[in-house]
Amino acid sequence: MSAELYLDGRGLSELPAALRGRADLVHLDVRDNALTELPGWLEELPALRSLSVGGNPLRALPLGLPRLEHLYLHELELTDLPTAIADLRRLKTLDLGHNRLTAVPPLPPSLETLYLADNRLARLPDAIRPLRALRYLGATDNGLAELPAWIGELEQLVELRLYRNALSALPAPVGALRRLRELHLHDNRIAALPDAIGDLRELRHLDLRNNALAAIPPGLGELRRLLVLDLRGNRLDELPEDLGTLPVLEKLDLRWNRFARLPGAAARLAASGAVVLS
Numbered sequence: 001m002s003a004e005l006y007l008d009g010r011g012l013s014e015l016p017a018a019l020r021g022r023a024d025l026v027h028l029d030v031r032d033n034a035l036t037e038l039p040g041w042l043e044e045l046p047a048l049r050s051l052s053v054g055g056n057p058l059r060a061l062p063l064g065l066p067r068l069e070h071l072y073l074h075e076l077e078l079t080d081l082p083t084a085i086a087d088l089r090r091l092k093t094l095d096l097g098h099n100r101l102t103a104v105p106p107l108p109p110s111l112e113t114l115y116l117a118d119n120r121l122a123r124l125p126d127a128i129r130p131l132r133a134l135r136y137l138g139a140t141d142n143g144l145a146e147l148p149a150w151i152g153e154l155e156q157l158v159e160l161r162l163y164r165n166a167l168s169a170l171p172a173p174v175g176a177l178r179r180l181r182e183l184h185l186h187d188n189r190i191a192a193l194p195d196a197i198g199d200l201r202e203l204r205h206l207d208l209r210n211n212a213l214a215a216i217p218p219g220l221g222e223l224r225r226l227l228v229l230d231l232r233g234n235r236l237d238e239l240p241e242d243l244g245t246l247p248v249l250e251k252l253d254l255r256w257n258r259f260a261r262l263p264g265a266a267a268r269l270a271a272s273g274a275v276v277l278s
Helices: 017-021 040-044 083-087 149-153 172-176 195-199 218-222 241-245 264-271
Strands: 003-006 025-029 050-052 070-072 093-095 113-115 136-138 159-161 182-184 205-207 228-230 251-253 275-277
Touching: 149 172, 172 195, 195 218, 218 241, 241 264, 264 275
Parallel strands: 003 025, 025 050, 050 070, 070 093, 093 113, 113 136, 136 159, 159 182, 182 205, 205 228, 228 251, 251 275
Antiparallel strands: none
């Protein structure tokens, strides 16, 4: 029988010694306490696979736990990450959100989920490039000015969140993300989309609100599984006719653009049952 233990927000300055014998403990959550260090006996817990320590004034990170699969290090005011993070060879989830990181060292290739939101990254770290098992990447609220071409090598990505950055364009290799279902790019400075965006045939949700788009490539009409398309807050005055043929689109948001009247493509989508906001 496995167990999960939640001790978050208890004002703890040290972990209860009674935990030392918990051979059944799989997940331990000690977020938002007053812990400055973690006891060495954590390494003795044979079943521990998930550890959440965010929001503590830790002086050292818990990186001597090679069996960990999920590690949450958010809100620790980290300015750098020890290279020993790469030794966690079974790690699937790593949360580094809401820190002060400007760079990231090599990471375990086993990672499937990586949170980097609200750091101080000026570019997407090269350490991400080898992560071929990565399915979710969140690097929102940073200072990313461009997206590297190697983003297209992350072929297992299902969800990509890069909103509230400083992106002005997307590289054409983004079209190689053939398993991508959600692409969130709102609140950037994107002025144009590559034609290759039409190659994202598994895409269900595309959020481009609050950018600088003056045109949409016709290839968007090839996204036959798209359910939600958010284009509000751009500089659009027309839409490609092919957009009106999207067969399963449920919602199209066109508000706060420059349309003199509802585009024909949008009218056809509305007639087929989609919710169109203009």
